Amino acid sequence: MDNRAEVRDFLVSRRANITPQRAGLPDAGNRRVPGLRRSEVATLAGVSIEYYAKLERGAIAGVSASVLDALARALQLDDAERAHLFHLAHAADGTSAGMRPRRRPTKRWTPRPSLQWVLDRFTAPAIIRNGRMDLLAANHLGRAMHAALYDTTPEGCPNFARFTFLHLDAAHDFYPDWDTAADTCVAILHTEAGRDPHDKDLHDLVGELSTRSDAFRRRWSAHNVRAHGAGTKRFHHHDVGDLELAYESVDLVSEPGLSLTLYAAEPASPTAHALDLLASWTATQPDAGQPGATTTAATSRQDRL
Incomplete structure (x- = not known):
């Protein structure tokens, strides 16, 4: 899988699911796309607009757990979505390699x-x-x-x-x-x-x-x-x-x-x-x-x- 594309599409899709009302923000004017604006997510997560835009382009390698947690809260991710975000981040910086289950032989697995x-x-x-x-x-x-x-x-x-x-x-x-x-x-x-x-x-x-x-x-x-x-x-x-x-x-x-x-x-x-x-x-x-x-x-x- 293309990790950067996965990160981008996942964050964009989660942002589109959150309305301003649901996020506790005023709904100011018409919106060209559904959901929150990037600037609103950045404000809710406590990061700069430029930094959030970089993350949404898929550059998530090396992002701290505290920032990932802030993003999860801003986007109101459930437990499965939050875990998915962390998995994507681990894959981006290479730390997921040691967390994956050991590789199985290519032949069909059968139970003991x-x-x-x-x-x-x-x-x-x-x-x-x-x-x-x-x-x-x-x-x-x-x-x-x-x-x-x-x-x-x-x-x-x-x-x-x-x-x-x-x-x-x-x-x-x-x-x-x-x-x-x-x-x-x-x-x-x-x-x-x-x-x-x-x-x-x-x-x-x-x-x-x-x-x-x-x-x-x-x-x-x-x-x-x-x-x-x-x-x-x-x-x-x-x-x-x-x-x-x-x-x-x-x-x-x-x-x-x-x-x-x-x-x-x-x-x-x-x-x-x-x-x-x-x-x-x-x-x-x-x-x-x-x-x-x-x-x-x-x-x-x-x-x-």
Whole structure:
């Protein structure tokens, strides 16, 4: 990624999001562009207009933490946006090199047997992914829940971003609120790009999606970022119907750069019943832990009807 361009576009996009009223400033006259003027951001951050203009041109290398904090306050950045700004600054001055997770071999990562045992001990869906949104591992129920992704990638590693933007029929069916899922997916990728701007695989993925998907390209240009920690998601599974699941994501200390996501349904809810049904179907299949197992189960049920 071009660090200076990323810094410039990120600061400009955040400045455009803040109105004078929101910043507690008088709205003096018509504005040619939305949001604050550079001079207003400089005043709020306590720096000169010339200095802020230099920062917005992408010259952020060597900027002190206190100035970055002042910028974050002036632009009212949330926690994810503030972290992204610091990551961009670290990348600009080279200090991010020692903070990045160690490089992995180019061959596909697979979980250690003990890690897969841990996943399989969870009765709820559990998955492991990286910052590029590759779905690297899952327990039986996690694989069954994400059957739509595995079906579009019979060989190789499923990727949430490719699925969301390049397999639109399946993705719109799997995500009842596709727009929210798409926004979240791109924001996670942008966050990862700020954290590790030298990830060639991520560069290639962004380039592929930007070329093949207008929807992705529009969202990427918005420069939104977010932390993916906890919340609620809605899915539609082709066998058991609608699912509304709480999720918690945690970083794996033993596997830098990877995160574990656990899903859970409200007890006694329709989603809990649907997961129980999916789990029982999955458990009866001898290849339940393999791609396509859920499709096989669905076919065998239809044959019995």
